[in-house]
Amino acid sequence: MKVDNKLIDKLARLSKLEFDDESKESIKKDLSRMLDFVDQLNELDTEGVEPLIHVNEETNKYREDEVTEKLEQKEALKNAPEHDGFYFKVPKVVENPDDK
DSSP states (O other), rough: OOOOOHHHHHHHHHHHHHHHHHHHHHHHHHHHHHHHHHHHHTTTTTTTOOOOSSSOOOOOOOOOOOOOOOOOHHHHHHTTTSBBBBOOOOOOOOGGGGGG
């Protein structure tokens, strides 16, 4: 795969990032090195090697959920910077592009 400005611009647009020309050059070099490394991995003979699903043989030890301490709504909202008496109020951090 060829890493060029067109690819970097597409990746920037998809990730909603902006890069100056100097950063683009650095990103192109880094991405090229990563892809070269992956190409080296593709050259390895993996015939007869079982796929690794888990790094170790450990399994999770589950426990039953138990309510040990209950926090009343009034107490939970006590130290909130903003609330409406029932819910925490937080600033909007995600915008819908259709609202513009």
